Amino acid sequence: MNDYELTPTQENDIGMMSRIHAESFDDAWTGPMIRRILAMPGSAGLVARAGRRWSIAGFTILRTVADECEILSLAVGSEHRDRGVGALLLDGAIVRARALGANKLFLEVAEDNEIARRLYHSRGLVPVGRRPGYYIKKDGTSAAAVTMSRLLEEAVGASA
Numbered sequence: 001m002n003d004y005e006l007t008p009t010q011e012n013d014i015g016m017m018s019r020i021h022a023e024s025f026d027d028a029w030t031g032p033m034i035r036r037i038l039a040m041p042g043s044a045g046l047v048a049r050a051g052r053r054w055s056i057a058g059f060t061i062l063r064t065v066a067d068e069c070e071i072l073s074l075a076v077g078s079e080h081r082d083r084g085v086g087a088l089l090l091d092g093a094i095v096r097a098r099a100l101g102a103n104k105l106f107l108e109v110a111e112d113n114e115i116a117r118r119l120y121h122s123r124g125l126v127p128v129g130r131r132p133g134y135y136i137k138k139d140g141t142s143a144a145a146v147t148m149s150r151l152l153e154e155a156v157g158a159s160a
């Protein structure tokens with residue numbers, strides 16, 4: 001994991017973030033969409049840089065409103081997956097959310113996304129809600145959205 005470094009998102013990361021988002025999700029976010037999301041009040045972006053500083057392996061975007069922080073997106077480029085980058089980003093998001101004054105972290109994840117759900121569970125997030133048929137996939141099938149949440153006052157597992 002020493003090959004990756006977390007830093008705040010910069011303007012010139014947006015193109016690669018869009019590419020990673022497109023290969024990770026059916027509803028691809030364009031560069032202008034990501035720029036608008038990052039400009040929303042309370043938004044913050046983190047990227048995991050790989051090797052050369054312009055190259056990013058993955059990113060997460062958070063939004064804090066009052067004392068609650070939502071992970072709006074978290075994705076790792078396919079060539080960097082299963083090397084701990086998702087966990088690094090999630091741990092960074094938890095640290096950042098605490099620093100922004102949030103006492104609760106939540107997100108939505110597709111019910112059939114077992115890898116992501118396991119990652120979130122490993123950092124103390126538990127399912128608190130379910131929206132059937134929320135995600136419509138390119139092949140026409142759908143998946144429920146599961147809301148996962150945890151409090152941030154106490155350190156849990158690797159997020160300490």
Ligand SMILES: CC(C)(COP(=O)(O)OP(=O)(O)OC[C@H]1O[C@@H](n2cnc3c(N)ncnc32)[C@H](O)[C@@H]1OP(=O)(O)O)[C@@H](O)C(=O)NCCC(=O)NCCS
Pocket residue numbers: 024025074075076077080081082083084085086087088108109110113115116118119122
């Ligand atoms: C979900 C995602 C962010 C995980 O990122 P990652 O960098 O591959 O994850 P990590 O290497 O940190 O591994 C996290 C856990 O998943 C496991 N994992 C990762 N890839 C796996 C795979 N292909 N098969 C089985 N387990 C896998 C790891 O072993 C680890 O589990 P452990 O803690 O029990 O050992 C990444 O797969 C991704 O970007 N997917 C597409 C976008 C997405 O689904 N984002 C989340 C939406 S809410």
